Amino acid sequence: MILADILSIILRLAELAFAAIVAGLTGVYLAANKGASSWSLGRFIYTEIVAGLSIIFAIVWLFPFSGSFIHWPTDFIISVMxxxxxxxxxxxxxxxxxxVFNWDGITINDNNTCSQWKANVAFAFLSAIVWLVSAILGIYWVRRHTRTHRSTVPVATTHRRRWYRSRV
Incomplete structure (x- = not known):
């Protein structure tokens, strides 16, 4: 299962990097439109919150413990977000x-807002895919681990006679 641990670390690093990029690009837009109403900026505030949660969870779950695989429901929810x-x-x-996925004429400079928004959209999509793959890996690991664990553990009895009661 070392392969699953290595893949998990790679996925968590990608989740962290993609969330940081989206948080930075969206944060620049929010800072530039500081005076606008929060209602008109709602989708960007939501994106910033999702990126922040993703950064926190990716950092916490970056450490390669087997317990990081049991968080697959949260991975799936973050993917949906x-x-x-x-x-x-x-x-x-x-x-x-x-x-959105037409990248012709995209250049790297400070004046091209379309390039920034297309990068923001692309990294949000990549982040969703990476979180989804992480959830699928978690489901795979948990199902494989519980199937193996179930076959080796003896069945526990449900009824136990108390030591002080006699059968006389």
Whole structure:
């Protein structure tokens, strides 16, 4: 199972990196629109919260313990939250920068906001996929571990006679 531990560490590092990128890009946008109403910035606040939770959980679960595999329900929930954040950002772009997955003409500079938003959307999608793969790995590990554990543990009795009662 060392392969599962190594894969888990790689996935947690990717989760951490992708969440940090999305948190940074979304944070820049929130800082630039500081005076706007929180209602109009709701999708970005949600994305920032999901990124923050992802950073916290990825750091805590980065350590390679077998207990990190039992958190697969949380991994799955965070994956769903990332897919929602991805959908909210794609909906907000609404084709303003062209097709979301069309990367023609993307350059790295400070003045190209379409490049920043496409990177933000792409890393949100990648984060959702990585959290989902981490949940699937956790399900695999837990099912394999419990199946092996069940076959080696003897069945416990449900009724135990007290020592002070005689059968006379």
């Amino acid at each position: 990332w897919f929602v954040a991805f959908g909210l950002m794609v909906d907000w772009l609404n084709g303003a920068c062209g097709n």
